[in-house]
Amino acid sequence: LPVAYRRLLPDLAPPRAKPARPLPCHPSPGRRLPAMDSAHVENDLVNVLFTEAQIQQRLQEMAEEIERDYEGEELLIVGILRGAVMVMADLARSFSRHIEMDWMAVSSYGSGTKSSGVVRILKDLDTDISGRHVVIVDEIIDTGLTLSWLTSNLSSRNPASVQIATLLRKPEALQMPVDVKYVGWDIPNEFVVGYGLDYREKYRNLRDIGTLAPHVYS
Numbered sequence: 421l422p423v424a425y426r427r428l429l430p431d432l433a434p435p436r437a438k439p440a441r442p443l444p445c446h447p448s449p450g451r452r453l454p455a456m457d458s459a460h461v462e463n464d465l466v467n468v469l470f471t472e473a474q475i476q477q478r479l480q481e482m483a484e485e486i487e488r489d490y491e492g493e494e495l496l497i498v499g500i501l502r503g504a505v506m507v508m509a510d511l512a513r514s515f516s517r518h519i520e521m522d523w524m525a526v527s528s529y530g531s532g533t534k535s536s537g538v539v540r541i542l543k544d545l546d547t548d549i550s551g552r553h554v555v556i557v558d559e560i561i562d563t564g565l566t567l568s569w570l571t572s573n574l575s576s577r578n579p580a581s582v583q584i585a586t587l588l589r590k591p592e593a594l595q596m597p598v599d600v601k602y603v604g605w606d607i608p609n610e611f612v613v614g615y616g617l618d619y620r621e622k623y624r625n626l627r628d629i630g631t632l633a634p635h636v637y638s
């Protein structure tokens with residue numbers, strides 16, 4: 421390279437060896453991002469149902485259970501956008517084995533007809549699940565309509581198996597029986613936010629799960 425050009429280039433350090441990152445890769449404890457403006461966010465929760473530590477502990481237990489059940493088998497976990505992003509990220513990193521990840525986005529046909537149980541696929545899987553073991557991952561099962569429809573939709577694609585893992589389930593709200601193999605916690609029929617769960621698209625990024633204070637609604 422001509423000297424004149426070389427002076428324009430930044431000093432390039434020799435490439436450093438990428439540090440080894442062996443499996444298993446567990447979340448590092450105690451690492452927190454700076455807190456959000458607590459006056460406007462954390463204080464909106466009237467009651468914390470599950471703390472970040474409790475959620476991580478439960479996801480670790482669920483991952484271990486899933487690992488035992490699928491020992492020696494390949495496993496694809498499918499996250500349902502958007503609420504399941506946090507659960508997927510933390511559950512996936514709790515495994516000490518290889519897994520594959522894919523995503524679906526679905527929407528009911530308008531809020532007024534959600535009880536019809538008809539679901540529209542906004543983003544389908546990129547993976548052909550024929551012959552694959554699949555675990556659908558969601559953050560909450562409320563009426564059960566979404567997961568009931570999804571289970572039958574994915575089952576029609578000739579997978580080896582389809583199971584559901586959800587962090588939360590509201591047994592009192594169920595309108596459709598759903599066979600859920602892995603449940604973090606059953607909770608009362610209350611509106612909860614945080615850790616992927618939203619109220620008008622906000623609160624998804626809270627690390628805890630809780631119920632909203634009445635002043636938020638008014």
Ligand code: PRP
Nearest residue numbers: 500501502503560561562563564565566
């Ligand atoms: C939530 C959740 C489930 C569904 C469960 O998604 O992620 O997919 O609702 O409700 P159901 O049992 O009554 O069918 P939501 O429609 O709120 O979309 P989001 O994930 O984008 O928040």
